[in-house]
Amino acid sequence: MSDLGVFRPIDRLGGKRGICRPSATDRPLIKGGLVMKFVVAWKVRSGGSAAENEASAARILEAYSKWTPPADATFHQFLVRGDGEGGFAVVEGDDQAAMALSIFKLSPYLEYAIYPVLDIEQAIGLYAEAIEFRNSIT
16 A cells, blocks of 8 residues: 555645644554555355356355465454355455455455454544544634
8 A cells, every 4th residue: 555544734724735744543654555454345246047146156166265365464354244145354454456456356256345444442542633623623
């Protein structure tokens, strides 16, 4: 990912627009990028006949058996929904292209939704900062 991750302007009203700094709550930089955590949700692309869906399920398993996660990504959780129609992964990484390639490999069979997430401890600090900002507006 870009070094610009969650940087924000300093002193927006003081004429220093465009100068950025990392927030005190940001994660450390590694490999030139900001480590980010995502929840990846997927569901099976279906809609064909029962026979077509069965063939697609077999193909997903074949493709998945050869798939490997990106080397620089950490999978904290890798879960399948109880109804067998999809799943979720909690993934952390800094290489957006590697994450995209990983998804592209199975995208003919699965629909994806990707949500950037924060640990609650980090989010609480950001919420407090946002409230402080809103309270400063008169």
